[in-house]
Amino acid sequence: MGDSRRRGYLPEDSSTSSSAEKGKLENKKAKDSEALYYIQTAVADNIFPRISVATSAKEAWSILQKEYQGSAKVRIIKLQTLRRDFENMKMKDSETIDEYYTKVRELVNQLKAYGRNIPEKRVVEKLLISVTEKYDPVVTTIEETKDITTLTVTELVGSLEVYEKRRSRREENSLENAFQFKLNMRSQNSNKKEENFKSTMGDKKKQNKGKYIQRRQEEAEQS
Known part of the structure; x- marks a missing residue:
């Protein structure tokens, strides 16, 4: 996105502008460029192409309003749907913290586009319970040691990701240990089978040898 997103400007008539007016105009251009940058970086990646051609913050915002707001009735229905989606959203077992937070953030941005700002505190609470x-x-641990009213989303997500990585490493080690244990058990069972086989063969040899000696003795007595 980079510099390509910072190209917003307001029309300028240099032929009639005084030095003071030019200064004000440059200031407006800078502010508008900054506003355009924030709008374009706040939207999801799939939304950005629709406003990438905008040359001013007003133009970008107008495009978003036309596309997402529509009539007053449609806006109300859409806002209610988004609020319900936010309240019902829960993390799936297959999702990582990063994947889930991305979904939450995108929904919060959509709510904002429809005029509903979700405070950071509410986002923190949502993540903790979902x-x-x-x-x-x-x-x-976070609830017992942190002040939830001042905890930022960035801090919370960071703590959850650290725990996630540690837990993942422990699970990997457990799997490796279980696999190694299984291999050891197979090896032990194989050794036992081999020992049992040797023991059985040894017993048979002893029995055969005993029978042979007994038969020779009987033959000697008969002769």
């Missing part, structure tokens, strides 16, 4: 049960230990 992650899967495997995060319960770290969630409990």
Whole structure:
């Protein structure tokens, strides 16, 4: 996205502008360019192409309003749907923290586009109550040791990701240990089978030898 997103400007008539007016115009251009940049970086990647051609913040915002807001009735229905989706959203067992937070953030941005701002505190609370049960230990720790009213989303997501990585490493080690244990058990069973086979063969040899000696003795007595 980079510099290609910072090209917003306002019309300028240099032929009639005084030095003071030019200064004001340059200031407006800078502010508009900055506003355009924030709008374009705030939207999801699949939305950005629709406003990438905008040359001012007003133009970009107008495109978003026309595409997503529509009539007042449609806006109300859409907003209600988005709010319900936000309240019902829960993390799936197959999702990572990054994947789930991305979905939450995109939904929050959509709500904002329809005029509904979700406070950061509410996003923090949503994440804490909607992650899967495997995060319960770290969630409990955060709730007991952190001030939830001042905890930022960035801090929370960072803590959850650290726990996620540690848990993943432990699971990998457990799998490796289980696999190694299984190999060891197979090896032990194989050794036992071999020992049992040798023991059985040894017993048979002893029995055969005993029978042979007994038969020779009987033959000697008969002769």
